[in-house]
Amino acid sequence: MTIFFYGVNDPYYCFSNFSPYGFRLNDKWWPTNEHFFQAQKFAGTFYAEEIRLAKTPKQAANMGRDRNLPLRPDWDISRNEVMHLGVYQKFKHNSEIREVLLSTGNQLIVENAPSDYYWGCGADGSGANHLGRILMEVRTQLRKEALKKN
Template sequence: MKVINFYTSDGEFGCFSNFSRHSIFLKGKSWPTTEHYFQAQKFAGTEHEEEIRYAKKPLKAASMGRDRNRPLRKDWEAVIDDIMREAVMAKFTQNKELKPVLLNTGAALLVEHTANDRYWADGGDGSGKNMLGIILMEVREAIVAGKSRFEKGQYL
């Protein structure tokens, strides 16, 4: 099986990174990157959500989202993956130039390859969960199947 590793927002598969500069439109608002949206949803319905949306760079949005002085929503652990699915689906269906990049990966295994993260990435040694890679593959499968969004219980 072909494996495609990605991490940074540059290079051939840089658009797979949540830091890539591709805006999305969700919840009636424009978000500069999927990272902005994802981090802001930790504080949905609060002033922190908007502060993060207006962060100048995705790294700043990530830093703000990880700041535990901000009150994390109580259901965060239950919704974390679905929020990422929503953001990634929006990114690859709303930015038409990105869809072929994802679809042209065919059946390749997509892996966010870094030692910096054991949940969203592979932990650098393959022992991480690689949830971002898994979600990208789910979105790829959904797009091939003609779906523009996830339905409860599908592609999970």
């Protein structure tokens, strides 16, 4: 069985970067993973902090997609690593959704984002689904960490 997520009413909406599960990283509170991810496009600038303080994840996303400011030079090669870090922190620090992720077993996880062919599956299912892949990687990582504790 494949797990699809995207909309706020989906049973697995907690997998979305817009879901309201924050985390602390590098002495800063990130209200959502969307805030974290979008801010990292401008790491080390005043604009990154403005994105972190955005009132909603939608606002953070819009700010991060503004191309009037240059992206950090290594963004194309670092964006997946940044996403992985944010997703990991989100699930590491929020036990209720960590359990949801771990309960998915080995099922395929797909971000059913019709307009996103990079992070999601796109309208026709041909997208790369990088966010789904990262969620599955984090699931494996959290399982390994849990085994080490026991």
